[in-house]
Amino acid sequence: MRILFVTPYDNNYRYKSAFTKSLSYMPLTMPYLASLTPEEYCTEFKAIDEGVQKINYEKLGFYDIVAITAVTSSVKRGYELAAYFKQKGSYTVMGGHHVTLCPEEAVCHADTVMTGPADRIWREFIKDYVNGTPKKRYDGEHCDIGAANVIPRRDLMQKSKYIFAPTVIANFGCTNHCEFCVINSFWGGKYSTRKIEDVINEIRSLKSKYILFLDPSPTSNPGYAKAFFEALIPLKIKWAGLCTTDIYENEELFDLMIRSGCIGILMGFETFSEDSLQESHKKNKVEKYKAVVDKFHKKGVSVLGTFMLGFDGDTKESLLKMPDYIEEIGVDIPRFAILTPYPNTPTYKRLSSEGRMISTDWNDYDSIHATFAPKNYSSRELEELLVTVSNECYTLKRIWKRAVKNPYGGFLKLGVNLGFRIYNKRAARTLRKDWSRPS
């Protein structure tokens, strides 16, 4: 049996340009699914990540099963691929964030849909498929996570297309309840961890000095995080990953995090408006932003901060102050996104009930386009604000200050800043083209 895994082209990819490699990390869903497939059933796997590969599907040959994993901004391409492979006679399966949030929609496009984590249900599906009784829908549960203890088949991926650090996941979900967050809706607010021993063995097997952790909220369970960081120390690796701003308050955990080899952190600051934080149920404290960045800087750790535009608490004036505020708190690499109400998240439900959703074209759900009517300005103005704020934050002068003058600067940081400057410009060009189209 031959199985093809595809991660469809995501609209976001069009902004990466020449920096695709430095801005792309290896996705793990396809390698995990391959490892979860019972050996006796599969003779050949192929994995395609359209974000980094150009493929001529006509030359690919026949695959019995084509499994497609999609997020909202890639799902239309995913549906296109499902139709193509169905017509070729393959059996199509779809899963991933968007499919989990909108299974009734996905089921019209694929032979089988899978919601939630695939750890258990992928194996169940394969057995049913072989017996000729595949179901239309399989629902995974958070308690399935890690039970299979498999090492993802990274060898199926084109390693050279991604940043040098291999990706690893130790825990899933998040105990916070940010209203806009797709992770939360995907995992139903639940949080699961893999056995520390299994993760450590996997890291050892990678034989890499650098690791990129994809865990959405690694410190949600401080007890687990503490034990995990302790277990990392003897490995002497350097790692980057995500973290919430409340790490500021946990001295012991912070210390262990640093000793375990942390060199880069991605934090969702989202906004400088207390009203917006309250509206989105984000537990950040604006008055601690600078202190938390300083704390990481003192240990030589770079901070990539993400910011969101479009909350009801935002005004044009408050958004235009963002570049100065960001410079003040000292974030090394700022990233911007328009608040995107992904389907069936609480934000989507709220805005829908208020009659404020203006687009259900999933291609627009790329964090660059406004898909809803903001409160204090128009959706077009919101997109213009994104362009203005990100351009202002990425002037060469500000990049120089962030990446070179800063004592924690480095060549890598300068390169990433320049990469995002180009990314922003390409995103702005796309928006301008859209604005010039007759509506």
Ligand code: SF4
């Ligand atoms: S802290 Fe991050 S992962 Fe957790 S709910 Fe909020 S945005 Fe989502």
